[in-house]
Amino acid sequence: xxxxxxxxxxxxxxxxxxxxxxxxxAMQSGTNMVYHAAGxxxxxxxxxxxxxxxxxxVLQMLQRYMEPEVFATGPxxxxxxxxxxxxxxxxxxxxxxxQDRYESAFYQPFVSDWRNxxxxxxxxxxxxxxxxxxxxxxxxxxxxxxxxxxxxVREELAAYVTRRKAEGGAPTDF
Numbered sequence: 001x002x003x004x005x006x007x008x009x010x011x012x013x014x015x016x017x018x019x020x021x022x023x024x025x026a027m028q029s030g031t032n033m034v035y036h037a038a039g040x041x042x043x044x045x046x047x048x049x050x051x052x053x054x055x056x057x058v059l060q061m062l063q064r065y066m067e068p069e070v071f072a073t074g075p076x077x078x079x080x081x082x083x084x085x086x087x088x089x090x091x092x093x094x095x096x097x098x099q100d101r102y103e104s105a106f107y108q109p110f111v112s113d114w115r116n117x118x119x120x121x122x123x124x125x126x127x128x129x130x131x132x133x134x135x136x137x138x139x140x141x142x143x144x145x146x147x148x149x150x151x152x153v154r155e156e157l158a159a160y161v162t163r164r165k166a167e168g169g170a171p172t173d174f
Contacts, residue, residue, distance in 0.1 A: 002026035004037035004055065005044065011051040011130045015041060019051075020058050027062050049141075053133035057111050064107040111136060 004023045008015035019040070026034045036044060037059060039052030064070065069077070082097035092098040111133050113120055120126050127135075 001033040001035060002029065002031040003035045004040070006040050006051070007043050009042050009046075011041065011048050011054060011133065015051055016054060016058070019055055023058060023062055027066065049137040050130045050133040053111055053136050054129060057109060060110075061107050 002022070002025070004019045004026065006015050006018040006022070008018055019037075023034065023037060038055035039047050039049065041048045041051055075081070076097075079097055082092065082095055085095050085097070086092055093102070111129060113123075113127075113129070113132070115123075117126075
């Protein structure tokens with residue numbers, strides 16, 4: 001087992017490279033269980049919804065990388081026939097081999113912005129990744145539909161939360 005821990009305090013570049021490096025090492029080592037793979041900040045003292053969203057994208061990218069077709073080396077993947085067909089002065093978008101693959105060959109991000117800077121800046125002045133993740137988090141939470149729950153269970157849970165808040169919550173005097 002391994003971990004995707006992060007000591008950063010906010011969902012920024014440091015947070016992403018720490019988690020990405022941890023996750024990359026976990027994937028390359030053949031780890032079969034990764035704890036704390038998404039959303040952790042400050043060594044686990046903070047569960048950040050924006051970082052959770054951003055980490056999920058990193059996890060999906062890693063998952064895509066590990067799919068067999070990504071590193072396959074058969075004739076279709078190496079595409080020597082396609083290279084010969086294009087020749088030194090052609091372009092690959094003009095051949096069927098590329099047309100059959102280009103739309104699904106690459107990971108499609110759901111929070112990353114892969115546009116050039118000019119296009120990024122024109123979109124509301126350039127919305128940074130953490131802010132896009134925040135909007136996506138709000139959208140997901142807003143679409144939540146609570147499952148059916150027995151009213152007695154709901155009341156018991158509400159009473160428990162009220163009692164724990166009155167008691168001061170989890171101890172922090174360690």
